[in-house]
Amino acid sequence: MTQAITDPRNQTALVTGASTGIGAVYADRLAKRGYDLILVARDAARLNTLAERLRAETGRTVTVQRADLTAAADVSAVAATLADDARITLLVNNAGMALDGDLLTATAPDVERLIALNITAPTLLAQAAGKAFVARGAEGQDGGAIINIASVLALAPEAFDGVYSGSKAYLLTLSQSLAAHYAAKGLYVQAVLPGATRTEIWERSGKDVESFPAEMVMAVDDLVDAALVGFDARETVTIPPLADEHLPHWNAMQAERAALGGVLSRRDPAARYAGPARA
Secondary structure: OOOOOOOOOOOEEEEEOOOOHHHHHHHHHHHHHOOEEEEEEOOHHHHHHHHHHHHHHHOOOEEEEEOOOOOHHHHHHHHHHHHHOOOEEEEEEOOOOOOOOOOOOOOHHHHHHHHHHHHHHHHHHHHHHHHHHHHHHHOOOOOEEEEEEOOHHHHOOOOOOHHHHHHHHHHHHHHHHHHHHHHHHOEEEEEEOOOOEOOOHHHHOOOOHHHOOHHHOEOHHHHHHHHHHHHHOOOOEEOOOOOHHHHHHHHHHHHHHHHHHOOOOOOOOOHHHOOHHHO
């Protein structure tokens, strides 16, 4: 179902991880489109600096909600904002982290923090926003939209750390499921799958993005601008680095996945599993 693009004036977008990188660029672009903003991150000083700039440049109302989305109480507070503020029509679930190492070399607390930030927080925020947007749509009003920032690593689990890649595969699955079940009820959901993008996440996880071939690394401004083209087109999955000549491979993969859906649950095991263990 294709949904109309509503006028963003008098609407508010809530952006997580807004203090830097992808979140900060989303804040900039959305304010320039006419959205008022609620900026969410841990670094209140950076948020306030960004908010002051965007107010001066765009005249939009920009508020700051300081939150550590690895903390349950802070997630609940942001979820309450999404549930209670009827002006909010867009959630950008961007906050995330990567591990310094992998599952076998990282500390258990770091793994727990990644799961909390990359999976638990965006799920609960999508739940709060989705309920509000669908209720609004049921009343005959414009619903709302959720943008989940996933990663191309959702499609390439062998490439890097499986905890990070798995968290992004989860967001892709969540987005596709929400889109399938609630598009007709006024909820638009977009999963954005960036490739390597020049942001601070690399340094924070002990990696050097400059070690990648230059042609593999996208500038954050280009990434967000491309993702917003996909948003305007109401794509369910937007992969900014995927070249046009490779798009048929993605489409074929989705078609094959859909075809498998009807044969994955059966009463009897497949014939290839009829072996001695079943004698």
